[in-house]
Amino acid sequence: PAEAKQWSNYAAQAQAFIDAIKPPPPPPPEEDAPKARYKRDKEGRLCVITIVRTEKGKKKRYVDPLANFGATIDEQVALDDGSGEITRAFTISGVLEDGTTLPTARVPAKEFAPLYWIAEKWGARAAPRAGRGVRDELREAMQVLSSPTERHVYTHTGFREIDGKMVYLHAGGAVGGAGVSVELDGPLAPFRLPDVAVDLREAVTRSLAILDLAPHAVTMPLLASVYLAPAASILDPDFIGWFKGPTGSFKSELAALAMQHYGPRFERKRMPIDWMSTAAAIEARCFLLKDALCAVDDYVPASDYRQQKALDQKAQQVIRGGGNRSARSRMSSGMVARTDRPPRGLILCTGEDTPPGLSTVGRILIVDVEKVDVAKLTEAQATKGRLCHAMHGYVERLARDYTAQAIALPKRYAEIVAVTREREHTHARQPDQIAYVLLGIELLAQFALDVGALDAAGAEKLRADSQVAAEALAKQQRAPHRDADPAERFMVALRSLIWTKQVQITGRLKSDVGKLLDGGVGDGDLIGWFDADYIYLDPDETRAQVVEFYRRSGEHFATSKNMLHKLLHRAGYIEIDEHGAGERRYDFQVRCEGRITRVLKMQRAKLEIGDLEGGASLFDRAPEPPKPPTGPN
Numbered sequence: 273p274a275e276a277k278q279w280s281n282y283a284a285q286a287q288a289f290i291d292a293i294k295p296p297p298p299p300p301p302e303e304d305a306p307k308a309r310y311k312r313d314k315e316g317r318l319c320v321i322t323i324v325r326t327e328k329g330k331k332k333r334y335v336d337p338l339a340n341f342g343a344t345i346d347e348q349v350a351l352d353d354g355s356g357e358i359t360r361a362f363t364i365s366g367v368l369e370d371g372t373t374l375p376t377a378r379v380p381a382k383e384f385a386p387l388y389w390i391a392e393k394w395g396a397r398a399a400p401r402a403g404r405g406v407r408d409e410l411r412e413a414m415q416v417l418s419s420p421t422e423r424h425v426y427t428h429t430g431f432r433e434i435d436g437k438m439v440y441l442h443a444g445g446a447v448g449g450a451g452v453s454v455e456l457d458g459p460l461a462p463f464r465l466p467d468v469a470v471d472l473r474e475a476v477t478r479s480l481a482i483l484d485l486a487p488h489a490v491t492m493p494l495l496a497s498v499y500l501a502p503a504a505s506i507l508d509p510d511f512i513g514w515f516k517g518p519t520g521s522f523k524s525e526l527a528a529l530a531m532q533h534y535g536p537r538f539e540r541k542r543m544p545i546d547w548m549s550t551a552a553a554i555e556a557r558c559f560l561l562k563d564a565l566c567a568v569d570d571y572v573p574a575s576d577y578r579q580q581k582a583l584d585q586k587a588q589q590v591i592r593g594g595g596n597r598s599a600r601s602r603m604s605s606g607m608v609a610r611t612d613r614p615p616r617g618l619i620l621c622t623g624e625d626t627p628p629g630l631s632t633v634g635r636i637l638i639v640d641v642e643k644v645d646v647a648k649l650t651e652a653q654a655t656k657g658r659l660c661h662a663m664h665g666y667v668e669r670l671a672r673d674y675t676a677q678a679i680a681l682p683k684r685y686a687e688i689v690a691v692t693r694e695r696e697h698t699h700a701r702q703p704d705q706i707a708y709v710l711l712g713i714e715l716l717a718q719f720a721l722d723v724g725a726l727d728a729a730g731a732e733k734l735r736a737d738s739q740v741a742a743e744a745l746a747k748q749q750r751a752p753h754r755d756a757d758p759a760e761r762f763m764v765a766l767r768s769l770i771w772t773k774q775v776q777i778t779g780r781l782k783s784d785v786g787k788l789l790d791g792g793v794g795d796g797d798l799i800g801w802f803d804a805d806y807i808y809l810d811p812d813e814t815r816a817q818v819v820e821f822y823r824r825s826g827e828h829f830a831t832s833k834n835m836l837h838k839l840l841h842r843a844g845y846i847e848i849d850e851h852g853a854g855e856r857r858y859d860f861q862v863r864c865e866g867r868i869t870r871v872l873k874m875q876r877a878k879l880e881i882g883d884l885e886g887g888a889s890l891f892d893r894a895p896e897p898p899k900p901p902t903g904p905n
Contacts, residue, residue, distance in 0.1 A: 316342035345418035430562030462537035488741035496712025517641035571623025595635025
């Protein structure tokens, strides 16, 4: 019996332990429990409802304001920039407890929860209650007590398939579609076409009149860019039109006329982008301006070397993006690759000069702006509101036949570029650029023919004139390409250094010294030697002198030594040292002044500099007589 009693005690203790750790049963439902945690009071404030049991066991209901205002999420907006990443924003209205209406706030979804936007959007009078957790409750109350509508908003221009139909987006909506919401902010807001194209024939006639404002080598690429840009998603034009001219040459006015095809509010002082913007800002806007002309205005060289270097770096980044149809890849804060945002329209730049570098210059089509007819320009500016009607009709037709054009236009471009590549060119990209100009004019000619602005003969003449303009345009590219070529820049600097005697070149052998002025040419650092047939340049010292030459003039010479030697050989300036087994070197081992050294070997004819007196070679002049001593005897 004693043992049984002991086991009974053990069982009782175990049951007591189990009862102690068992969770309590849920309380019975209270008849006066609130149906929701939040409500609005009679002043419209957002409140939280709590029920507290008093010491006597009674329940008491409290309604506590979370802020001195009420707020409602009226609309949830899905913002679509065409990248595939949808961002959201909330449209929120509010009212203070005294009845003052607060301004409607657009709050990005990612900024909504912390509620920092309340002070920014509504100022100091809108005050959340102090206390731990109040902000979370205020945020939850806004969401629980709101029933927002939803709206899809596009934040870019250009063609987009919506509900199975191709439409053209602009700030006013969509050409070819109804009920489409588009929002373009800041400088992009003027991209607005009319609701309906009025008197299309007359509008296209005014667009064609731009051809008469300047030589066709200027106006043909300008109008070609206007009508090529809407087909950018089809053709991917990998070049940038660069309209260059001194201040007062009316280049910005011509660019503004081109932009007025996309909205009448564009003018010289109101362009979508300028070179004062950061490179990231320019890239972002060029991405949003899909299937549209994107003018980047006013590239002006800076007097300060550092400012000019920063401007050139920015220009090279933008030009490479436009010329390669690519953008810099970026990572999020969580080290996740973000969606690339390359240019999706056609970039047109204006400037007083061009950025340096052959690779950069090769990606732009340089148009020298000159001989602008000011009277005709003034007349064209007076009717700027008509040009956007021409563009409305153009994109409307392209939208209706978009699928067929997506097949036909690349084929036609391939046919044109096959012809332009057979012509003489100074850069591998040049035939492609000229082909795009010719195709743009073809698109304009066909459109003008369709609407009656040109007859068949006029359309054919326009195509023929474009061929002549293309030839002139191709010739314009020669000098910029030559001036930007590192090999040519090297030779320009070398000739100047030798002629001004800032460097010294002496005879390779003793027998050569007697022919030289004071035993050599120049008074500066020794950069090389020569004999009767060749000049032998020290590779490192010569390049260092050339780099310094450009630094003093405020320019930059960044070509590496190996690449420079390759370019000099390709241009025919230096010879190559061929060895067995396919080995090739750009430098030679030559005995100069009694020692073996590696040099660049250049024929004297490549660097002969004529004397001012009779054209004799500087290297063959007789020594000058010694100068009389100066100073006290």
